[in-house]
Amino acid sequence: MSASKQRYTITAALPYTNGPIHIGHLAGVYVPADIYSRFLRLTNNDVLFVCGSDEHGVAIPMKAKKEGVSPQEVIDKYHGIIKQSFNDFGIAFDNYSRTSAKVHHETASEFFKTLYDKGDFIEEVTEQLYDAEADQFLADRFVTGICPNCGNEEAYGDQCENCGSSLNATDLINPKSTVSGAEPTLKQTKHWFLPLDRYTDFLTEWIIKGHKKDWKTNVYGQCKSWIDDGLKPRAVTRDLDWGIPVPVKGGEGKVLYVWFDAPIGYISSTKEWAAREGKDWEPYWKDKDTKLVHFIGKDNIVFHCIIFPSMLKAEGSYILPENVPANEFLNLEGNKLSTSKNWAVWLHEYLEEFPDKQDVLRYTLTANAPENKDNDFTWKDFQARNNNELVAIFGNFINRVTVLTHKYYQGEVPTPAAFSEIDEQTLAQLKAFPKIIASSIEKYRFREGSQELMNLARLGNKYLADEEPWKTIKTDEERTKTVMFVALQIAAGLAVLSEPFLPFTSAKLKGILNVSSSDSTQENRIENSWDDVSSKEILIPSGHNINKSELLFSKIEDKEIQAQLDKLEATKKANEAENKTAEPQKETIAFDDFTKLDMRVGTIIEAEKMAKAKKLLVLKVDTGIDTRTIVSGIAESFKPEDIVGKQVTVLVNLAPRALRGVESEGMILMTENAEGRLVFVNPDEAGVQNGEGIS
Secondary structure, three states, X not given: OOOOOOEEEEEEOOOEOOOOOEHHHHHHHHHHHHHHXXXXXXXXXXXXXXXXXXXXXXXXXXXXXXXXXOHHHHHHHHHHHHHHHHXXXXXXXXXXXXXOOHHHHHHHHHHHHHHHHOOOOEEEEEEEEEEOOOOEEOOHHHEEEEOOOXXXXXXXXXXXXXXXXXXXXXXOXXXXXXXXXXXXXXXXXXXXXXXXXXXXXXXXXXXXXXXXXXXXXXXXXXXXXXXXXXXXOEEOEEOOOOOOXXXXXXXXXXXXXXXXXXXXXXXXXXHHHHHHHOOOOOHHHHOOOOEEEEEOEHHHHHHHHHHHHHHHHHHOOOOOOOEOOOEOOEEEOOEEOEOOOOEOOEHHHHHHHOOOOHHHHHHHHHHOOOOOOOEEEOHHHHHHHHHHHHHHHHHHHHHHHHHHHHHHHOOEOOOOOOOOHHHHHHHHHHHHHHHHHHHHHHOOOHHHHHXXXXXXXXHHHHHHHHHOHHHHOOOOHHHHHHHHXXXXXXXXXXXXXXXXXXXXHHHHHHHHHOOOOOOOOOOOOOOOOHHHHHHOOOOOOOOOEOOOOOOOOOOOOHHHHHHHHHHHHXXXXXXHHHHOOOOOOOOOOOHHHHHOOOEEEEEEEEEEEOOOOOOOEEEEEEOOOOEEEEEEOOOOOOOHHHHOOOEEEEEOOOOOEEEOOEEEOOEEOEEEOOOOOEEEOOOOOOOOOOOOXXX
């Protein structure tokens, strides 16, 4: 390997195949990992970017039980959806595998046996939570309860998603089985443990004394906290029938713990790639000059920075991660993303509803990335990022340049005259951008990098606005040629530098400019690398013909955004309806108490909104015995004109009550339906006369 070519192994957290990918996964892991990998390839590095489906988590049999299918059907379904979604969204993995693959079972089993044979595990009989009704031990996610650290009542047996604490199922307060709902008991069982306490000195030397302070603050801080609190042995096996069987005597009926087998999935995915490509996998995991980088969410820090490195150290022949740039969490419209509550923007659905806007979502998630703190995705911000930045800045600049080039020069790049000072300054600024953006990406500041890219488009817009070629074309044709030549150099620079952030846009722009990417077979192609943007005097030469102008981006209308907000509102109401429980029965009354209620069928004959009252309607109701005024708090649910003629149930012998100066002489009976909307309690039989009693 030449000194200029660095080898990188990039991993992205393996997604569970218990559901599709949503924007939280994208913002936290896959978009930043893809930006980084694309950038490293563009700067002539040897890059391997691997991932795969995690198909052995407890979440899989849980999902299978809920859907009434086999775990195999669940993993096949969601592996297909996830892999296709990544491909359609432009996440450019070199290999996307799955942990059900034979190569993974063999790799994980071999890894376990290596540590077992070296005596790196300890065997212990411990008490585990057991569901007597279901006759099974309860793995982590089969238990919920109160988090001992923050009091969250919906913590899982391995982790509290509210405070991020890593837990053992026995730590939970008031644990409950998710299988039967029963309160579990403790029962003895034998397991193998990785004694993390043996690796305290190694981890201290590697992370704390090894000056990993260039790691993100949240990653370094969490690691230091774990080490300072004292590491304890961690079980690497589980009592389950779904997963990789424990490959040693005494392991019958047990499987490898998913957080032992999942990170090994990076290695098995590399082996799968190497076998397909005819390459050697070992340098990507065992050459000390290779840089290993894990992209994960903050909830996986302990596994990638404490447990997996300890496993690699125990095995002895693997390199350790150079960096683990974990992101914080992304919320949706002010609420935490939740797969179980369907509170998410699912990638496969987004791609169906916005089929040509992959880069809009990539840009929005990057510009608002939760790099240092939790951030919030809103559909209004998504619309604004598209309309006010991608369309109005980036797209506007490219459109003006290409349209004017065709208008003035029939699409041919003009020959410039002498450059003015502003031309020289602008070209110098263009040459500075590769280094500026590279610096942000190399520091995992992808949000900052995306904004620097947009600053390059702003530079182009400002240059055109200041030099006004649409005016100089009438007075100074040579000056106009120079201005358009310089503007086209900026456009060519954007075509290259946008690729990590906006790969579909980059490809489209290269097509418009009639330049090619490095893998093109076009003869006499114009090919610019990342470094060329800063080193070449000319990126797109005079006499070169560009293709017809196309819009890079299109505006997103309010109605498109409203449709997404309506969808979320429907989800919110469905969740409320599902979680709603009937009010407990009131105290018992005697039959005589009930007979005192006089309920009659009536018809609304007039209805109008009460002045200065948001919720109240004033109704005239024919009760069959009289016509009376009733004030009802239903104005937010019904328009007055829609309920005139409506037959309703009226409590007629309720004592009159003045509401905002109007005497209300009864009550209309209402309830809520499954969607949480108010509905009338109507008479059962059509044609019931006003005045008929309800009994």
